Amino acid sequence: MPLALLAVLSEHGDLVTLSEFHDWYDNEHIPLRLDLSTFLTGARFSAIDAKSPSWLALTTRSEREAGLVERLEVLDRRICEVVWDSGESSKTTSFRVENPTTFIVTHSLGQPALENAVMWAEEAVQKLRGKEEWVRTRAFNCVEAFKTGVGISSGTEAHKAFPFFVLHEFLAQAPTLKWSEIGTDESLPELRKWELYRAYRSLSQKA
DSSP states (O other), rough: OEEEEEEEEEETTTTTTTTHHHHHHIIIIIHHHSSSTTOOOOEEEEEESOOOOOOEEEEOHHHHHHHHHOOOOOEEEEEEEEEEEEEESOOOOTTTSSSOOOOOEEEEOOOOHHHHHHHHHHHHHHHHTOHHHOOOOOOEEEEEEOOOOOOOOEEEEEEEESSSSEEEOOOOOOOOOOGGGGGTTTTSTTTTEEEEEEEEHHHHHHO
């Protein structure tokens, strides 16, 4: 079975305070999952590109969680299976507590076929390998996607997710990297930039 990624993009909005949002995530939402041995790592990132949603979590339901989720502006949850991985790096531990990756770039791919998505990832990494800040790139197939929140309209288009999700890890922002070298706005939809907010110690890391 391929390794899976749970990517959750969220925006607390006007009905949930930022402190309430962080308290719920840090003390209830994340711990409930990371106390399960099947969750290997967990980290949260904050957007640095002034776009929304502002928060990204990369890794049943209490009354508090159910009630708070209903009031969130946006909750965009995607369950993904890795289809291509450039491999682990000695530069960081990705999302483990010790030496986690501190800057990531995410985007989707509109490629209709798995072979095209894999080919795109391989070609992109050939260009990224020359950047000393680059750490790792992974491409995922989105097997399940769900959007909810008071800021999401009821139309089908608002709930649509692209078939592939790409995650690039960096030591820091790469000042010499122009994303136009990697792809166009049309070929890299939902391009976002994030910095590490916090990495969480999971049960598997306590062993």
